[in-house]
Amino acid sequence: MKKITVPVISSMKNKTKIVMVTAYDAPTAKIVDESGVDIVLVGDSLGNVIQGLKNTLPVTVEEMIYHTKIVSRGIKNAHLCSDMPFMSYQSSNLDAVRNAGRFVKEAGAESVKIEVTEDYIDTIKEIRKAGIPVMGHIGLRPQSVHDMGGYKLQGRDKKEAEKLLSLAKKIEEAGAFSLVLESIPQKLAKKITKSINIPTIGIGAGVDCDGQVLVINDLSGMSEEPLPKFVKKYADARNILKDATKEYVDEVRSGAFPTKEHSYD
Numbered sequence: 166m167k168k169i170t171v172p173v174i175s176s177m178k179n180k181t182k183i184v185m186v187t188a189y190d191a192p193t194a195k196i197v198d199e200s201g202v203d204i205v206l207v208g209d210s211l212g213n214v215i216q217g218l219k220n221t222l223p224v225t226v227e228e229m230i231y232h233t234k235i236v237s238r239g240i241k242n243a244h245l246c247s248d249m250p251f252m253s254y255q256s257s258n259l260d261a262v263r264n265a266g267r268f269v270k271e272a273g274a275e276s277v278k279i280e281v282t283e284d285y286i287d288t289i290k291e292i293r294k295a296g297i298p299v300m301g302h303i304g305l306r307p308q309s310v311h312d313m314g315g316y317k318l319q320g321r322d323k324k325e326a327e328k329l330l331s332l333a334k335k336i337e338e339a340g341a342f343s344l345v346l347e348s349i350p351q352k353l354a355k356k357i358t359k360s361i362n363i364p365t366i367g368i369g370a371g372v373d374c375d376g377q378v379l380v381i382n383d384l385s386g387m388s389e390e391p392l393p394k395f396v397k398k399y400a401d402a403r404n405i406l407k408d409a410t411k412e413y414v415d416e417v418r419s420g421a422f423p424t425k426e427h428s429y430d
């Protein structure tokens with residue numbers, strides 16, 4: 166397996182589907198890396214998935230740096246991208262460049278992801294100027310949950326769809342190396358994907374994107390149900406862990422564990 170770099174990711178457009186998955190700790194990062202994913206994303210979904218929060222807004226730069234650091238220890242081949250959390254780039258471009266730099270310098274990230282509107286095109290350019298690759302994220306932007314009035318499908322009407330298409334082109338021009346499309350109609354995702362030369366990575370955006378991303382806890386079945394419509398549950402990790410723990414509880418209480426096999430003479 167070769168190391169997946171930004172040029173490798175760029176070259177995959179129109180050739181090979183890109184597979185991205187989130188991870189938040191070293192052992193999970195090692196498992197997904199060994200499974201052959203192209204990009205490991207330390208998502209600020211950390212807030213919902215690991216920290217038990219109801220949205221991503223309270224997640225801090227320090228927490229994201231800590232999790233990026235530990236994820237980096239589990240990765241050999243995959244590209245490591247880190248989410249810049251809420252208010253780490255919105256306040257000024259100077260803050261954006263400084264914080265993006267911390268992800269690379271202190272945590273081992275190889276790129277950063279930001280949620281983009283027209284107001285953040287210059288932010289992409291400034292981070293790029295520092296030599297840090299940027300992944301854009303449009304459509305449903307969880308950091309703007311209050312502004313959007315909830316986690317809703319975006320780009321449904323013609324005007325909204327045209328806005329997103331135009332935004333995607335500006336993000337490419339600004340120098341982003343890839344673009345996450347979250348919760349938009351499949352047709353619109355296809356149109357955006359065909360209209361830009363950087364790879365699109367979809368989540369709830371249909372099959373025509375250049376790649377797909379899912380949250381590891383959702384795809385493995387660790388997350389509590391109900392799950393969003395766009396998630397496919399590939400395993401039942403939550404019940405596997407629950408059953409194993411229940412069996413351990415029963416065996417300790419009955420004296421069936423530990424046996425001689427698990428004891429020292």
Ligand code: KIV
Binds near residue numbers: 187206379
């Ligand atoms: O935070 C996250 O995990 C994400 C992905 C779902 C794209 O932004």
